[in-house]
Amino acid sequence: ELKVEQNPLFLSMQEGKNYTIYCNYSTTSDRLYWYRQDPGKSLESLFVLLSNGAVKQEGRLMASLDTKARLSTLHITAAVHDLSATYFCAVDASGGSNYKLTFGKGTLLTVNP
Amino acid sequence: DAMVIQNPRYQVTQFGKPVTLSCSQTLNHNVMYWYQQKSSQAPKLLFHYYDKDFNNEADTPDNFQSRRPNTSFCFLDIRSPGLGDAAMYLCATSRGKGVTENQYFGPGTRLLVL
Numbered sequence: 001e002l003k004v005e006q007n008p009l010f011l012s013m014q015e016g017k018n019y020t021i022y023c024n025y026s027t028t029s030d031r032l033y034w035y036r037q038d039p040g041k042s043l044e045s046l047f048v049l050l051s052n053g054a055v056k057q058e059g060r061l062m063a064s065l066d067t068k069a070r071l072s073t074l075h076i077t078a079a080v081h082d083l084s085a086t087y088f089c090a091v092d093a094s095g096g097s098n099y100k101l102t103f104g105k106g107t108l109l110t111v112n113p
Numbered sequence: 114d115a116m117v118i119q120n121p122r123y124q125v126t127q128f129g130k131p132v133t134l135s136c137s138q139t140l141n142h143n144v145m146y147w148y149q150q151k152s153s154q155a156p157k158l159l160f161h162y163y164d165k166d167f168n169n170e171a172d173t174p175d176n177f178q179s180r181r182p183n184t185s186f187c188f189l190d191i192r193s194p195g196l197g198d199a200a201m202y203l204c205a206t207s208r209g210k211g212v213t214e215n216q217y218f219g220p221g222t223r224l225l226v227l
Contacts, residue, residue: 033215041154042203043218088155099144099163099209101216103155 002027002093006104013079014112021074021107023089031092032072033101034063036085043088047074079111117219119204125225126194134189134222136204141159143209145187146216147179150201163209164185191224199226 003026013019019103023032024037031050035043047056049065049072056063060083062075086108117138118150126132136145144163148156160169162181176188176198191198201223 035218040223042221043205045215045217048215099161099207100158105155106153108153 001089002029002102004089004091004102004104006068006089006107007085008107009105010108010110012110012112013076015080016078018078019076021087021089021109023072023091023104024073025070025072025091025093025102027070027093028067029070029091029093030065030067033066033090033092034074035090035109037106038085039064046087076109079109081111081113084109084111090109117204117206117217119202119219119222120147121222122220123223123225125227126191127227128196129193132191132194134191134202134204134224134225136187136189136219137157137185138204138206138219140208141184141219142206142217143184144207145181146205146207147177147187147189148205149198150203150221152200156203159189181212185211194224194226196226199224 005024007022018055033076034046036046037043047063052067060077065072088103088106090103092101120135146161147159152154158170159173160179175219176192181187201221203220203221208214
């Protein structure tokens with residue numbers, strides 16, 4: 001059974017600081033997704049990582065994938081309050097054959113002034 | 114704009130009273146998913162359709178059923194809602210076709226069971 005673990009689960013940081021959220025998964029996969037969820041809202045797609053070494057950046061967020069280590073990171077640079085949300089990683093370990101994602105538990109990020 | 118639409122956005126039902134949640138999409142995607150998300154938890158996949166092919170998760174209770182009458186619409190039926198079924202229900206779509214591309218989520222329906 002595929003397990004997806006995120007850490008930390010809770011992250012409180014000051015504006016202007018940098019931090020990294022980690023996503024580990026238990027079986028071979030080269031397909032990993034990051035989503036953002038604001039309170040009471042749906043999931044918004046942030047990044048789709050589809051190969052080893054993939055790196056994508058959008059604003060203050062950068063995501064990377066190391067399939068050999070079964071690890072993805074979401075790096076936050078110079079955090080601002082607007083980044084406060086819950087961030088989920090999700091993994092497809094089926095090789096694309098069953099169209100299913102397994103989600104991590106999410107990281108609740110709070111950025112304080 | 115192409116999108117995933119869910120109705121209603123909020124649904125209040127009584128314990129044991131059947132309820133149907135609706136999802137429609139204009140993306141012409143092959144795959145449609147239903148997730149249940151309880152407070153402070155990750156989304157949990159209930160089932161998905163690839164075209165008309167229905168795929169139930171092993172741990173989805175029998176109380177939950179789904180219908181997909183055509184490409185655009187998918188329904189979630191909860192036959193006898195219990196208090197534990199109160200949650201956000203998220204519909205999502207993906208293109209499928211042998212590649213797990215991104216899933217696009219609707220705004221969700223928040224279900225309250227009294």
